[in-house]
Amino acid sequence: xxxxxVRFARQDEAKxxxxxxxxxxxxxxRTLYSDAYIERLISKYYNVERIEREITTIDKSWHGYxxxxxxxxxxxxxxxxxxxxxxxxxxxxxxxxxxxxxxIGTRLLAFYTKIQKFTYGAHRQWVSVAKGNQYGIxxxxxxxxxxxxxxxxxxxxxxxxxISLIYSRQI
Numbered sequence: 001x002x003x004x005x006v007r008f009a010r011q012d013e014a015k016x017x018x019x020x021x022x023x024x025x026x027x028x029x030r031t032l033y034s035d036a037y038i039e040r041l042i043s044k045y046y047n048v049e050r051i052e053r054e055i056t057t058i059d060k061s062w063h064g065y066x067x068x069x070x071x072x073x074x075x076x077x078x079x080x081x082x083x084x085x086x087x088x089x090x091x092x093x094x095x096x097x098x099x100x101x102x103x104i105g106t107r108l109l110a111f112y113t114k115i116q117k118f119t120y121g122a123h124r125q126w127v128s129v130a131k132g133n134q135y136g137i138x139x140x141x142x143x144x145x146x147x148x149x150x151x152x153x154x155x156x157x158x159x160x161x162x163i164s165l166i167y168s169r170q171i
Contacts (some may be wrong), residue, residue: 010064021046024094088122128164
């Protein structure tokens with residue numbers, strides 16, 4: 001396998017990030033949600049224009065996108081921000097399904113955790129995982145995240161039946 005590079009995303013990668021996130025939505029949620037709901041999520045959160053803005057808008061509440069790349073191909077993406085002065089949160093984190101289980105997601109999470117801890121001063125890290133996400137839940141639990149509760153997912157309604165499981169860990 002070629003060398004994996006973990007780095008800050010570039011603006012010219014917005015289309016590739018959008019494509020990767022769309023692919024990951026279908027892979028992860030196909031059996032959990034309706035096609036219409038997945039299409040709505042992709043259209044709202046993972047469109048190229050929004051990603052272009054989010055690549056260039058970086059502050060405490062949104063740190064931008066970070067990517068894992070190999071031979072010019074994006075294999076994973078992570079992003080998030082600070083909830084408050086001491087708590088960071090992962091808002092988006094997906095790996096290309098074809099590259100799962102190779103340690104790339106672990107490297108991407110470790111890189112991003114260092115950004116939250118040493119650049120923004122986070123002592124705790126939070127993440128919301130879709131209830132039933134049998135890819136994300138075991139991954140986060142293996143990285144020391146503990147279940148804290150559940151709530152209706154960000155941006156969804158009760159009718160959507162999109163429940164997030166809330167996890168956190170000390171960093």
